[in-house]
Amino acid sequence: MSVNQAITRKPRYSFNLLDYMLILVTMVVIGWIYYRSSIGVNYHWNWKAAVDLIFTPSADGSLPYFFQGIISTLRLSLWGMIFASIIGILLGVARHSKIALFRLPATAYIQLIRNIPPLVFVFIFYFFISNQLIPLLGLDNLLRNHNAELSRLTYYLFGRSSLWENLLSGIFCVSLLSAAYIAEVVRSGLEGIEKGQWEAAYSLGLSRWSKYRYVIAPQVISNISPPLAGQAISLVKDSSIVALISIQELTFVGTEIANSSGLIFEIWLFVGLAYLIICLGLSLLFSKIEKTTRKHLEK
Amino acid sequence: MKKTNGKAIEFEHVDKWFGAFQALKKINLSVEEGEIVVICGPSGSGKSTLIRCINGLEPYTSGQVKVFDSLDLNQQKGKVGMVFQHFYLFPHLSVLENLTLAPLRSLKLSKQAAKDLAMHFLERVKIDDQADKYPAQLSGGQQQRVAIARSLCMMPRIMLFDEPTSALDPEMINEVLDVMVELAQEGMTMICVTHEMGFAKKVADRVVFMDEGEVIEIATPENLFNSPKHKRTKAFLNKILAH
Numbered sequence: 001m002s003v004n005q006a007i008t009r010k011p012r013y014s015f016n017l018l019d020y021m022l023i024l025v026t027m028v029v030i031g032w033i034y035y036r037s038s039i040g041v042n043y044h045w046n047w048k049a050a051v052d053l054i055f056t057p058s059a060d061g062s063l064p065y066f067f068q069g070i071i072s073t074l075r076l077s078l079w080g081m082i083f084a085s086i087i088g089i090l091l092g093v094a095r096h097s098k099i100a101l102f103r104l105p106a107t108a109y110i111q112l113i114r115n116i117p118p119l120v121f122v123f124i125f126y127f128f129i130s131n132q133l134i135p136l137l138g139l140d141n142l143l144r145n146h147n148a149e150l151s152r153l154t155y156y157l158f159g160r161s162s163l164w165e166n167l168l169s170g171i172f173c174v175s176l177l178s179a180a181y182i183a184e185v186v187r188s189g190l191e192g193i194e195k196g197q198w199e200a201a202y203s204l205g206l207s208r209w210s211k212y213r214y215v216i217a218p219q220v221i222s223n224i225s226p227p228l229a230g231q232a233i234s235l236v237k238d239s240s241i242v243a244l245i246s247i248q249e250l251t252f253v254g255t256e257i258a259n260s261s262g263l264i265f266e267i268w269l270f271v272g273l274a275y276l277i278i279c280l281g282l283s284l285l286f287s288k289i290e291k292t293t294r295k296h297l298e299k
Numbered sequence: 300m301k302k303t304n305g306k307a308i309e310f311e312h313v314d315k316w317f318g319a320f321q322a323l324k325k326i327n328l329s330v331e332e333g334e335i336v337v338i339c340g341p342s343g344s345g346k347s348t349l350i351r352c353i354n355g356l357e358p359y360t361s362g363q364v365k366v367f368d369s370l371d372l373n374q375q376k377g378k379v380g381m382v383f384q385h386f387y388l389f390p391h392l393s394v395l396e397n398l399t400l401a402p403l404r405s406l407k408l409s410k411q412a413a414k415d416l417a418m419h420f421l422e423r424v425k426i427d428d429q430a431d432k433y434p435a436q437l438s439g440g441q442q443q444r445v446a447i448a449r450s451l452c453m454m455p456r457i458m459l460f461d462e463p464t465s466a467l468d469p470e471m472i473n474e475v476l477d478v479m480v481e482l483a484q485e486g487m488t489m490i491c492v493t494h495e496m497g498f499a500k501k502v503a504d505r506v507v508f509m510d511e512g513e514v515i516e517i518a519t520p521e522n523l524f525n526s527p528k529h530k531r532t533k534a535f536l537n538k539i540l541a542h
């Protein structure tokens with residue numbers, strides 16, 4: 001950057017005229033919709049009741065139901081991201097493999113997931129895998145009958161033990177969906193590495209593991225971190241779909257509160273806001289991480 | 300002089316097919332330990348394919364390639380160093396880390412030993428002051444010298460060079476060739492694919508001319524450049540000397 005630009009550059013968060021105009025236009029539009037909806041749709045806004053409802057602690061004195069939903073979504077997303085990454089990386093590497101035994105099943109799975117609506121997958125998943133497979137493995141008894149006192153950390157990471165089976169289905173479902181997309185990102189990342197990098201690693205006598213671990217993986221990760229961050233954010237949003245199979249996350253909780261109170265608009269706007277804050281927070285976090293991992297590319 | 304220590308590399312009737320295309324035709328070539336062999340020939344004549352058969356980067360279709368009397372080319376990894384036209388340094392690692400990676404992971408040296416080794420070779424290619432930079436911060440000539448040092452860290456007994464100066468700006472070619480000449484004078488066994496005639500005349504024991512997947516002519520540099528026997532060799536030399 002030239003000295004001139006550095007001096008005249010404005011502080012980062014100052015608004016210019018265009019920003020102000022856009023804000024004004026946005027506010028007018030919102031005001032108009034609000035006005036129209038209060039007369040045209042005959043909807044009575046009741047923000048105070050909505051806010052009260054959201055912040056009222058549960059009957060047993062624990063966290064308000066709405067916030068339990070938020071935490072549940074965060075929990076689902078966290079574990080979902082971890083499992084989706086593991087499955088996605090394995091699938092992506094298999095898809096890139098020269099060995100057909102690995103490549104073909106991975107390809108089939110990825111194509112299947114990417115070409116059926118997520119909703120359909122959720123139902124198939126629920127009736128076949130969740131209803132049949134978990135009992136088959138005997139996991140349901142194990143999960144349901146765990147009665148020991150939970151430590152605080154365990155509680156935040158996994159929630160109440162009575163809902164573990166529920167949580168597990170949700171995590172499986174979300175991560176199996178997301179893994180197919182992550183796999184494609186991983187594969188394209190692997191394909192983006194020059195052949196010469198593999199050959200140089202080979203010529204130096206590096207083992208297969210060292211080659212992946214120290215040469216290929218760091219480059220792939222740095223190349224795919226932007227699409228991967230996007231995928232993580234999608235996962236948070238897409239996790240709302242498991243509300244349909246009664247996983248008690250933010251959307252499910254939102255539905256319940258909205259329907260029982262009749263404060264449809266207010267509650268759904270709050271739900272939207274909560275997702276917005278989580279996703280924006282994540283994207284800020286990822287752009288910070290990206291800046292630090294791409295240092296070597298600076299001249 | 301330095302030779303007659305035994306055979307380093309032996310090609311016997313080596314054929315290489317890419318699908319229906321034959322890239323190497325009945326190659327016979329043997330290289331003594333300590334020998335410097337330069338390979339030249341038109342683009343697409345199979346030079347890269349030939350030297351890639353030596354370290355197993357390219358599996359050959361039939362015939363035999365022996366390196367130090369062994370057919371198992373995988374065992375030779377690291378013992379046969381390779382330098383590429385486009386360097387292929389690891390961009391996410393510093394210069395020093397590029398050099399220490401293989402000694403740490405393959406030779407299982409200690410951190411200190413690997414670092415000492417790396418610094419020793421960086422000094423030899425006169426680039427020790429750039430040890431903490433990343434490859435993207437270096438010039439092409441510097442990157443190629445780092446790549447050579449990186450191979451040397453594995454203590455190879457043979458060095459393969461595939462057009463090491465073709466991607467460089469003219470003013471950087473000599474700094475790389477100087478390193479190669481020094482290496483040659485120390486007795487390293489070297490196979491170099493290059494069109495640098497000055498280099499060939501200075502250090503090569505033999506020059507191999509290839510065309511269309513065949514070895515056409517093998518001779519000392521003086522004989523091959525001054526009195527080529529084969530007309531395809533003549534035609535090629537005329538072309539590269541024309542400008």
Ligand SMILES: Nc1ncnc2c1ncn2[C@@H]1O[C@H](COP(=O)(O)OP(=O)(O)O)[C@@H](O)[C@H]1O
Nearest residue numbers: 317320322340341342343344345346347348349
């Ligand atoms: N992986 C490959 N698949 C198909 N053909 C190849 C491959 N590698 C090289 N070839 C062909 O083999 C011939 C020799 O290539 P190469 O050894 O790279 O030649 P040179 O290094 O002399 O320019 C060329 O015609 C090239 O197109």
Ligand SMILES: [Mg+2]
Nearest residue numbers: 346347348462
């Ligand atoms: Mg070539």
